[in-house]
Amino acid sequence: MSIFAIVVCALLFRCVIYAEDRFLPMQLEAILIWGTNDEQSPDPNHKPLEPSIEAKLRSQPFKWKKYFEVNRQSTNLVAKAAAKLKMSQECEIEVLNRGDSTVEVTLIGKGQRVGTVVQPLPPGELLILGGNAPNMTGWFVVIRQRGKDSQ
Amino acid sequence: MKNRMDKLLKIQAYFDNELGPAEAREIEQLLVSETEAQRIGDFIHKHRETLRKLDLEHGYSLPIPFEVYWAGIRSRITQPSMIDVISGAILDFVERVRLIRRTVAPVTVIAVCLILCILAGNALTRYRSRVSNTKFEIVALVKDPGVVTYRDWTQGVTLMWFPYPANGE
Numbered sequence: 001m002s003i004f005a006i007v008v009c010a011l012l013f014r015c016v017i018y019a020e021d022r023f024l025p026m027q028l029e030a031i032l033i034w035g036t037n038d039e040q041s042p043d044p045n046h047k048p049l050e051p052s053i054e055a056k057l058r059s060q061p062f063k064w065k066k067y068f069e070v071n072r073q074s075t076n077l078v079a080k081a082a083a084k085l086k087m088s089q090e091c092e093i094e095v096l097n098r099g100d101s102t103v104e105v106t107l108i109g110k111g112q113r114v115g116t117v118v119q120p121l122p123p124g125e126l127l128i129l130g131g132n133a134p135n136m137t138g139w140f141v142v143i144r145q146r147g148k149d150s151q
Numbered sequence: 152m153k154n155r156m157d158k159l160l161k162i163q164a165y166f167d168n169e170l171g172p173a174e175a176r177e178i179e180q181l182l183v184s185e186t187e188a189q190r191i192g193d194f195i196h197k198h199r200e201t202l203r204k205l206d207l208e209h210g211y212s213l214p215i216p217f218e219v220y221w222a223g224i225r226s227r228i229t230q231p232s233m234i235d236v237i238s239g240a241i242l243d244f245v246e247r248v249r250l251i252r253r254t255v256a257p258v259t260v261i262a263v264c265l266i267l268c269i270l271a272g273n274a275l276t277r278y279r280s281r282v283s284n285t286k287f288e289i290v291a292l293v294k295d296p297g298v299v300t301y302r303d304w305t306q307g308v309t310l311m312w313f314p315y316p317a318n319g320e
């Protein structure tokens with residue numbers, strides 16, 4: 001009886017792990033951010049950035065004092081699934097869930113594939129793609145996994 | 152009449168009005184003509200009268216109709232006693248509890264196993280995240296060698312910087 005119970009528990013455990021890997025989608029969120037030294041954004045559609053992300057950006061060696069949220073897109077991807085997220089007129093990203101909390105993110109600028117990065121992205125971590133923008137400002141695309149640990 | 156006993160039974164049946172008209176006439180003739188038959192008839196008549204007087208004097212007659220009287224006794228025999236009722240209810244309750252236990256126990260065990268497995272799965276996922284942190288590998292595929300990739304371990308941030316001049320600069 002006890003051996004049977006152990007075998008059943010082991011099978012259930014394996015099923016849960018498999019189901020979690022195979023069927024539970026990875027909730028990904030991409031945020032387009034504009035960095036500037038101005039106190040106010042000239043675009044009224046820009047929103048103040050989430051404090052936790054702003055704190056992480058401030059901890060990096062960037063020259064900008066203020067960060068504004070321009071656009072936010074999210075997607076749920078099961079393992080081996082991909083999605084294309086349009087962040088602005090010229091900027092898109094393609095996200096692939098490679099399983100085991102690993103993502104493959106491709107930056108597409110003006111329709112051209114600019115670069116691809118593959119890395120684990122557990123909840124709470126950020127993958128940031130960034131570059132220079134006009135008038136000494138900067139753009140960022142922050143990709144993160146939405147989970148109970150993320151904030 | 153075949154024998155004395157047969158004669159006795161016939162006379163008794165006559166007094167009980169259990170004979171047909173032909174047999175009753177035969178017995179009436181017999182009671183008139185035969186001495187022994189008269190003696191038996193007197194004996195039966197005398198005892199019937201005695202019994203009737205006893206019923207009247209001592210009130211031995213049934214106060215209610217015969218069928219009702221026996222129906223009451225039958226119902227008292229067949230009706231279950233209070234102990235039977237209580238013990239039956241207890242047995243019924245025990246059987247129900249046993250049935251519920253038989254049904255609920257396996258479901259509870261399976262539910263507990265599932266919950267434990269889900270918790271273990273979550274723990275394993277967190278463990279995997281930690282392991283993947285220790286085996287953290289970043290693969291950057293870019294055409295431009297000027298693209299910078301670096302990792303801030305303390306903040307859990309990976310940055311990929313594209314140092315192109317901005318439009319118009």
